[in-house]
Amino acid sequence: MTATGTSSAPNATAQAITATGLRKSYGDKVVLDGIDLAVPEGTIFSLLGPNGAGKTTAVKILSTLISADAGGIRVGGHDLAADPQAIRAAIGVTGQFSAVDGLITGEENMLLMADLHHLSKSEGRRSAAELLERFDLVDAAKKPASTYSGGMKRRLDLAMTLVGNPRIIFLDEPTTGLDPRSRHNMWQIIRELVSDGVTVFLTTQYLEEADELADRIAVLNDGRIAAEGSAEELKRLIPGGHVRLRFTDPAAYQSATSALREAARDDEALSLQIPSDGTQRELRSILDWLDTAGIEADELTVHTPDLNDVFFALTGGANVPNQPKKAVR
Numbered sequence: 168m169t170a171t172g173t174s175s176a177p178n179a180t181a182q183a184i185t186a187t188g189l190r191k192s193y194g195d196k197v198v199l200d201g202i203d204l205a206v207p208e209g210t211i212f213s214l215l216g217p218n219g220a221g222k223t224t225a226v227k228i229l230s231t232l233i234s235a236d237a238g239g240i241r242v243g244g245h246d247l248a249a250d251p252q253a254i255r256a257a258i259g260v261t262g263q264f265s266a267v268d269g270l271i272t273g274e275e276n277m278l279l280m281a282d283l284h285h286l287s288k289s290e291g292r293r294s295a296a297e298l299l300e301r302f303d304l305v306d307a308a309k310k311p312a313s314t315y316s317g318g319m320k321r322r323l324d325l326a327m328t329l330v331g332n333p334r335i336i337f338l339d340e341p342t343t344g345l346d347p348r349s350r351h352n353m354w355q356i357i358r359e360l361v362s363d364g365v366t367v368f369l370t371t372q373y374l375e376e377a378d379e380l381a382d383r384i385a386v387l388n389d390g391r392i393a394a395e396g397s398a399e400e401l402k403r404l405i406p407g408g409h410v411r412l413r414f415t416d417p418a419a420y421q422s423a424t425s426a427l428r429e430a431a432r433d434d435e436a437l438s439l440q441i442p443s444d445g446t447q448r449e450l451r452s453i454l455d456w457l458d459t460a461g462i463e464a465d466e467l468t469v470h471t472p473d474l475n476d477v478f479f480a481l482t483g484g485a486n487v488p489n490q491p492k493k494a495v496r
């Protein structure tokens with residue numbers, strides 16, 4: 168599956184990153200078994216998958232740090248096989264494990280990055296100062312990075328990634344270990360980057376993070392892309408969505424149960440669950456049907472599966488807890 172743009176503007180579907188038939192094995196362990204990816208410019212793409220699925224491997228390959236066994240890759244308009252150097256110049260990478268050097272200060276870490284990007288002394292200082300400010304690290308800038316908290320190190324990591332203004336950034340689990348507020352701050356920063364037109368390739372263990380941020384999500388499992396789409400599309404892929412009707416009058420509940428034989432019953436809660444994909448069309452037909460049958464519930468709620476359900480369904484094997492709430496059959 169590939170991303171499909173709805174706009175007809177010429178650049179609307181320009182791809183920042185594409186990979187076709189990407190393969191990588193370590194010994195006889197196949198990590199990536201021929202995966203295809205396409206990330207349109209200025210969007211956030213999230214790669215999800217259980218531990219060991221190959222997310223970091225994919226990031227390292229796409230960012231030229233390790234080579235693939237096979238596959239075609241283009242990043243920022245450059246072919247990886249032909250011109251990896253041009254790709255390196257166009258991207259920024261925040262690895263899963265910190266690139267921060269603890270022995271030197273936050274500011275010195277930033278200036279080191281500026282040097283690596285061949286910025287002039289004054290340009291390097293300007294860029295470092297601006298990013299330290301943006302990431303709320305001014306007070307800590309002159310202290311050794313080893314004294315930073317995990318969240319501060321993560322912010323410094325991302326600040327270092329942004330030196331040189333890369334148009335495409337790879338973030339491998341950027342918020343792992345951050346507290347909820349720091350995570351939200353990081354999300355805000357990522358959104359600002361994207362609104363400036365930056366493309367973000369993100370891996371995460373936090374499904375709500377992908378849900379919040381990503382335009383498109385791919386779930387990596389067993390070396391392949393098990394599913395790809397927007398969060399909404401993925402949620403519709405798996406069962407678990409339903410409409411719940413709750414009654415207060417036992418007599419009304421009883422008559423509803425005899426009219427709706429297919430619905431799952433919860434006699435204690437006087438409620439019925441009708442499987443539904445949650446689309447407007449299906450809701451309308453359920454409502455019409457209830458009207459025709461003369462059923463009037465006191466409460467009607469629509470439940471759509473969340474990304475956790477999707478993740479378990481796609482990566483967990485057969486026994487899928489896709490209805491964590493009590494579902495009576």
Ligand SMILES: Nc1ncnc2c1ncn2[C@@H]1O[C@H](COP(=O)(O)OP(=O)(O)OP(=O)(O)O)[C@@H](O)[C@H]1O
Nearest residue numbers: 193196198216217218219220221222223224225263
């Ligand atoms: N240099 C290496 N040599 C041998 N095996 C490796 C190497 N790097 C990764 N692997 C293996 O490749 C698989 C994928 O690893 P990878 O780090 O890409 O997973 P991941 O999806 O990023 O996992 P996590 O969520 O834990 O970060 C794992 O089985 C790992 O053990």
Ligand SMILES: [Mg+2]
Nearest residue numbers: 222223224263
């Ligand atoms: Mg990883």
